[in-house]
Amino acid sequence: MSLDAWILGAPLKVLRQEDHPYRETTLATLGRHELGMSRRQTPAAQPGCEIFLDGRSIYLPGDPAPDRAWFDLCRELGYEPAHHWDWDPALILFQQVLPALAADWHEPPLPLDAQGLPEGVLSLASLRQTFAEAVSELRQDSLGPVGAKVAETFEWLPLRAVVFHDDAQLPLDFEGAGSCGRVSLWLGIHRDRAVALDGPAPFGSGLRRWVAGGSGDLTPAESFLRAAGLDPEPPKGFDTAFEAALHRLCSRLEGPLDAYRRTYPVGIPWHRDRRERLLGRTIVDVRPGTPPMLVLDDGTEVALENTPVPTWEHGGI
Incomplete structure (x- = not known):
């Protein structure tokens, strides 16, 4: 392979x-x-x-x-x-x-769906398809130039990753399943220009309130426009239309996202800190630049610090 x-x-x-x-x-x-x-x-x-x-x-x-x-x-x-x-x-x-x-298996072939998965399997691919369909509906229902601008923003920001942050054991119901805790949705074409939607754990049986993260001094709307490669200066009324579209898209994802979360076992720390990401890894490449980058065997990139090591002014040990 x-x-x-x-x-x-x-x-x-x-x-x-x-x-x-x-x-x-x-x-x-x-x-x-x-x-x-x-x-x-x-x-x-x-x-x-x-x-x-x-x-x-x-x-x-x-x-x-x-x-x-x-x-x-x-x-x-x-x-x-x-x-x-x-x-x-x-x-x-x-x-x-x-x-x-299954490369050399004989007939009959395994039945797979359009995403290359066995029937009934829930995956990130099905969530991405649901999000893309919701964005398509947003385009069809968009009103005026502001609504079209919002739809265009999300068309250039497809769903790429879902990160669950509930590392600890979740409260379980009588069926042995817990509600979906805090989750982040990463949107973008390039990973270095991604934006995130953060959804804290819902209270009771209510829906979570999704929050779009900003970047630096930029507002969330400006960050999303920049990540989509569009003019980061939002037109008048964009923020209100953006928040409404965000609520609509994420509401469409709530059911599929909860079903998808229930396929994930609880207690696995998927979101790790820097030390855990680097522990036990091997350097496979060095990419020159400012700063130089180390490429590890799992694809992680680590920037080399250019700060000089302090030396003793008068020598000695």
Whole structure:
């Protein structure tokens, strides 16, 4: 497989494939872990697959997401939502790992949807599609030049990443599921010019109130216009129309976002500080510049400080 877009900080190596009648099996390694995949029937009697990690089943046809063990493995091997913002654990498994494991499988092929996922899997891709559809509806209903300007702003700022900040155990209801805690939505074309929508945990059963973050001395509206590559000077009435559009778009996401959050196991610290991001990483490249940048094996970029090391004025130890 191509390593250009490979997310995890360990290689995937396919060891062998066996083709028993109606039950093809593939074995592979991912770093120090073992992966296996076997053909299974879906609940609708269509061909599907079961995926194993270290001898334990982590996915069966019809499941909305892989088991927690896969999320723990992604976290262990360097996946971070804010950095690898086009991916989530489900997309890594089904769009990167599964094609490599099933590359030499025979007919019938695995049934996948338009996003390359097994039927019923909830992923970042479905959230991005929901957000894009809401923006398209915003364009259709936009009134006047100000409404058109707001719609154009969000058209240039697609949803790219979803970061859950609730690292600790969430309060659980009687069904063993908790409400979605604080979450950030990252929008943008380029990661270095991204903007974020921050939604604190809702109180009770109410909807969360989404807040658009500003940048430096810029207001949120100006930050979003600049990130979209548009004139950062908002026209009269833009702020009010922007807030209304923001509420409309995020309200459309509430249901899908809560369902998506319930596929994520609680207690995994996805949002890490600088020390945790760098611990145990290997430098794979140095990019000249001001300042020079170190590129680590998980894609993280670290700026080198140019501050000179202080020396003793009179020598000595």
